[in-house]
Every structure is written in C-alpha cells, then in structure tokens.
Amino acid sequence: MSSSWEEARRENRIARNAGGGPLWHFLRGFIKHPVMVGAALPSSKATIDKVLAKVDWSKCKLFVEYGPGVGTFTEHVLNRMAPDATLIAIDTNPDFIRYLRRKFADSRLFPVTGSAADVRQIVADCGFDHADYVLSGLPFSTLPNNVGPEIAAETHEVLRPGGCFLVYQYTAKARDFMVPHFERIDRALEWLNIPPCQIFWGWKD
Ligand SMILES: C[S@@+](CC[C@H](N)C(=O)[O-])C[C@H]1O[C@@H](n2cnc3c(N)ncnc32)[C@H](O)[C@@H]1O
Structure with missing residues (x-):
C-alpha cells in the first residue's frame, strides 16, 4: 500500500473528527504520543x-507558546494580547497544529509544526529578532535526552533583556534546565489543577 494513500486516509480520518471537542482531541493526542504530550x-x-x-x-x-496542544492557553493569550501583537505557537504534533488553525480565526496567531528547540530559526522565519515572552507547556521530565537543556538555552537566547520564560509542569524538572541560564526564577504551585502544577518564571535580566 502506498504511503501517500495511507497519508490521504489519515487526513480523511482527521477531517471526519474535526467536529470533536478540545478534550477529545487532547486525549487522542495523548493516546497517540503519551511521552510527547x-x-x-x-x-x-x-x-x-x-x-x-x-x-x-x-x-x-x-x-x-511551546506545546499549545488544543489551545488551552492559546485562547487566553489571544484574549489578553494587543491587537498588533503576534503569537507563534509551536508544537511537534501536526494534528494539534491543524486543530489550532481550524479553531482560531485570528490573524495574530501563527501555528507552526516544529520543535521548541528550533525557536530561534522559527522566530527569525516569522520576521522577528526576539521574543518578549515564551510560554512552555512542555513535558520536560519525559522529553528525549538533551532536548530540555537545548530548549532552555535557545529560549534564553531568543528572549529580549527583561523578557520572561513562563513554564508550567507537574514536576520541577524544568527548573533544573532553567537554572544555568536564568539568574532570577520565581516559583509557585497551583493546587487547582489535576495534578497540581509547578509554575516557574525565568527572567532574562
Ligand atoms: C502537556 S501538553 C500541553 C498542553 C496544553 N498547553 C495545556 O495547557 O493543556 C504538551 C505539548 O507539548 C508538545 N511537545 C512535546 N515536545 C515538544 C517540542 N520539542 N516542541 C514543541 N512541542 C512539543 C506535545 O505535542 C503537546 O502538545
């Protein structure tokens, strides 16, 4: 069976499922890629x-935004952002990126299939020199070896002075990767989350 035929079948399945809600799409992503999600x-x-x-x-x-998934944060970032600001949402899962394109008809949003490790190239390709804020929902504790440290280093590089790396995760693993680059890291815990969520803000001074 040809791979293009397989791909067409896959696209058709995705199109048929386009009506499902965000929770359905999120669970589907988790079942397909549990380690990455x-x-x-x-x-x-x-x-x-x-x-x-x-x-x-x-x-x-x-x-x-790294790892937007089905856009749980994306919607709230767009609601708060200025009319002339831009949001680049980067996810390795093309199903999530397709879902975001369908869900948000907002010209300020650029969903990109790719890895957060390539953030500097992606930001440059979109015509920017630096980012003001970077938000991460990445599962740092389950990412492949070296990917977490590389993402933390690249994020520090892409931020402007005074910019901030906002990280939320169930474990404190992300902080280990942030410490070599960010002099000031604020921390909080949010209990009203399943499971409770660790939050870090790394400031580029
Ligand atoms: C825990 S989910 C976050 C979902 C969502 N942001 C939320 O708040 O519910 C993690 C997401 O990170 C994505 N991901 C994993 N590795 C990545 C990488 N290297 N670059 C970009 N996205 C990645 C996964 O595909 C998934 O969408």
Whole structure:
C-alpha cells in the first residue's frame, strides 16, 4: 500500500473528527504520543490565570507558546494580547497544529509544526529578532535526552533583556534546565489543577 494513500486516509480520518471537542482531541493526542504530550488532561483556568498574571501585555509584541496542544492557553493569550501583537505557537504534533488553525480565526496567531528547540530559526522565519515572552507547556521530565537543556538555552537566547520564560509542569524538572541560564526564577504551585502544577518564571535580566 502506498504511503501517500495511507497519508490521504489519515487526513480523511482527521477531517471526519474535526467536529470533536478540545478534550477529545487532547486525549487522542495523548493516546497517540503519551511521552510527547505528557499529560492526560489540559491545564485548569486557575493555572492559566496564575501563569499569565506576570505578563506586562503593554510590552508584548511577540509571544511564543511551546506545546499549545488544543489551545488551552492559546485562547487566553489571544484574549489578553494587543491587537498588533503576534503569537507563534509551536508544537511537534501536526494534528494539534491543524486543530489550532481550524479553531482560531485570528490573524495574530501563527501555528507552526516544529520543535521548541528550533525557536530561534522559527522566530527569525516569522520576521522577528526576539521574543518578549515564551510560554512552555512542555513535558520536560519525559522529553528525549538533551532536548530540555537545548530548549532552555535557545529560549534564553531568543528572549529580549527583561523578557520572561513562563513554564508550567507537574514536576520541577524544568527548573533544573532553567537554572544555568536564568539568574532570577520565581516559583509557585497551583493546587487547582489535576495534578497540581509547578509554575516557574525565568527572567532574562
Ligand atoms: C502537556 S501538553 C500541553 C498542553 C496544553 N498547553 C495545556 O495547557 O493543556 C504538551 C505539548 O507539548 C508538545 N511537545 C512535546 N515536545 C515538544 C517540542 N520539542 N516542541 C514543541 N512541542 C512539543 C506535545 O505535542 C503537546 O502538545
């Protein structure tokens, strides 16, 4: 059986499932790629509000999101962002990127299939020199070897001075990767999340 035929069948299946809700699409992503998704449930509204509370939206022209999944955070970032700001959402899972393109008819949003490790190239390809804020929902504790440290280093490089790396995860593993690059790391715990969520803000001073 030809691979293009297989691909066409896969695309048809995805199109048929396009009507499913975000939870359905998230679970489907988790079942297909449990290690890369790293969570069976999307983040809670309490987590979203706490993570985004430290963003100065008046100083945000470019916001980058890693691992948007089905857009749990994306929607709230778009609601808070200025009309002339840009959001680049990067996910390795093409099903999630297709889903985001269907879900959000917002010209400020650029969903990109790719790895957060390539953030500098992706930001440059979109015509920017740096990002003001980078948000991560990546499962740092289950990412392949060296990917976490590389993402932390690349994120520090892509941020402007005064910019911030916002990280939420179920474990504190991400902090280990942030420490070599970010001098100031604020920390919080959000209990109203399943499971409770660790939050870190790494500031580029
Ligand atoms: C725990 S889910 C986050 C879902 C969502 N942001 C939320 O708040 O519910 C992790 C996401 O990271 C994506 N991912 C894993 N490795 C990645 C990488 N290297 N670069 C970009 N995205 C990645 C997965 O495909 C998945 O969508």
